[in-house]
Amino acid sequence: MAKTIVEVTNLTKTYDRKNVVDGISFSVKQGEIFGILGPNGAGKTTTLEMLEAMRPIDGGNATIDGIDVATHPYKIRKLIGVQPQTPAFEEKTKLTETLEIFSAAYGEKVDPMKFLRDVQLEEKAHAYPENLSGGQRQRFSIAVALVHGPKVFFLDEPTTGLDPQARRNLWDLVREVRDRGVTVIMTTHYMDEAELLCDRVAVMDEGKIIALDTPKNLIKDLLKKGFKKEQHVEQANLEDVFIDLTGKALRE
C-alpha cells in the first residue's frame, strides 16, 4: 500500500458567507493520478488553489507530504508543481531561458535541454513561448512546472482546447510523469479523459464531494442502481474515426 501524500480534512472556503468549498475531505496516495470532476462553479479550481497555497484556507486543513499547507506555503511551493489553466510566459524569452528563470526562482540550476527533451520540444529550444502551438505550450508549461522536481503535480483542465492528437500526447505525458513517481492531481471536464487517465476521481458539486472512487467502481455502482444506457452496437466512436484517419502523430 502506497503512502498517503496529500491529506485533506474538512477543507472549507467561504465567499460572502457561502461555502464554495464546503468541508471536503479526501486523501491521495503517492504515485496516484487523482481526478477532481464537477460542473462549473463546483469548487474544483478553488480546492486546487487552496492546496497550492495560492488562496487562504478558511476552514479545515490540508497537508502535503506531512507539511501543513496553511502554515508553510513556501515549503509547499517547493513540493508541488502547477500547470495553470492557460499557461502564459513572458514574451521574447527563449524556452531554455524561461526554464532557467523558473529553476533559478526555486534557487536551483538545471540543464534546460533535459527538460525540453522530456516533453519533445528540443527543436524549439530557441523559440519564444508566444510562437508555440497550443499543445506545445501545454507541454512546455509541464516542463516548467516540473523544473524543480516536485512530488505532487497539479493540473487544472490541462486539455481544454487541444486537438485529439495533442490531448492523447498530453495523457501520455501525464502518465510518464506519474511513472517517475510524481503524484498527479487534476481537474477536467472531459469524462473520457478522467476514465482513461485517473486512478480515482472525486466528483464535486456545490462545494461538496458527492462521490469518490475509481472510475470503474463508480460506473459499477451506477449500473447496480439499474441505470441503462441506450444500447449502441458500434465498437468505435467518432473520435476513433478521427484518430484512424489523421493518425496519432502530433500536429503543430
Add this chain to the structure above:
Amino acid sequence: MSNWKQNLLPITTYVRIDVKRLFRDKVAIFFVFGFPLLFLVIFGSIFGGDNDISFRVGLLNQSDTKFAAEFEKQLQDNDVFNVDEEVNSLDDAKEKMNRSQLDATIILPDDFGVQKGEYPSGQATVLYSQSNQQAGQTLGTILEGTFKDINEKLAPSVEPFTVKTESTATKGLTQFDYTFSGILGFTLLSLGVFGPTTVFPRLKQRGVLRRYHMTTIKVWQYFTGNVLSNSIVGLIAVAIMFVVAFLFFDLKMRGDYFNLAAIIVLGTILLFGIGLAIGGWAKNENQAAPISQIVVLPMMFLSGVFFPTFLMPELLQNVTKFIPLTPIVESVRLIITEGATLLDLGPQLAIIFGWIVIVYILAFKLFRWE
C-alpha cells in the same frame, strides 16, 4: 549551494535574461533608445552644437570713460550676452524686464572706469526682476568672474591666502549641454515609469506573474532583479546618448563618468520604484494608465526636463525641488556642466534617497502578483 548564493541565483539569472530580451523587443527598444534619441536630435538641431547659452540684457552705460566703452564693446561681442540695443533708459529696461523680454540689465554708473590712483575702478550693477532672480544671479556671477580676470590683469597682487574656486559653467556652456541632461532625465523617466506601469499589469492579466508567485521566489528578489536589469538598460541608453551627443552635438562633459553612472543608477532605482508601485498595484492597464499620467506629467514639466526651473516663479521652485525627477536632472546637469561630484550633490542625494525609501515602502505594500 550556500544560502546567500541560493538567494542571489534568482536575481542574477533574471537580470541576465531580462536585459537580453529587452533588446529583442522592438517596441521597448524604440521607447527606451529611439524616442529619447529622437528628442536629442530635435533639440540638438534647434539649439545647435555651439550656440552658447545667452542672456538677453539691457546695457545702460552712463560712464564716458574709455574703460567703460571698451567694456561695453566686450559685452556686445561676448556670446553669453545678447545686448538689446533698443534699451536706452532705465524705464525702457524695467518695462522690458517686466515683460520678460530681458533677463537683466547691466548698469555702468558714470564713475565706472574712472582712474582712481593707479588703476581704473568702478562698480557695475545688475538689475533683475523678482521673477528672474536665478538668471540675474547667474549673470552677476559671470560678471564677477569677468571682473576678477580684469582685476588680476590690472593689479596682480600677492595674496597670502586665497581660495581658488573654478567655475567651469561659464566657460562655453552651451544650451545643448544644458538641455542634454533634461533629455537624459526624460529617458530614465520613460524607462522607469512608462515601462513597468504598462508591463506589470499586462503580465498580471496574462497570469505570468501568478506563475512566478507559484515558485519560491520572494517579492524582494523579483524587485531587485527588475531594478538591476533596468539600471543596466538605463546605463546603456545613457551611454548611447552620450556617444551621439559627442559625435554630433559637440557635448562637453566636465564631470566624471563614475559619478554620473552612480546618479543614473540611483535615478533608475527611484523612478523604477515609482513605476513598480503603480504597476505592481494595478490589476490592469486601465487602472495603471491614468495614475502614471498623473505622476509623470508634473514631473515632466516641473522638474526642469524641458524648462529650466529657474524660469519658474519662486513659490513653484520650492515645490519642484522636491519632485523626484528634479534632483536627478539637477545632479546630472551639475555633473555634466559643472563637473560636480557626489560630494557636491548632498541636498539632491538626500531628496533622492528620501524618495527611494518612500517609494519602495509603497511598492512592497501595494504589490500584488495577480
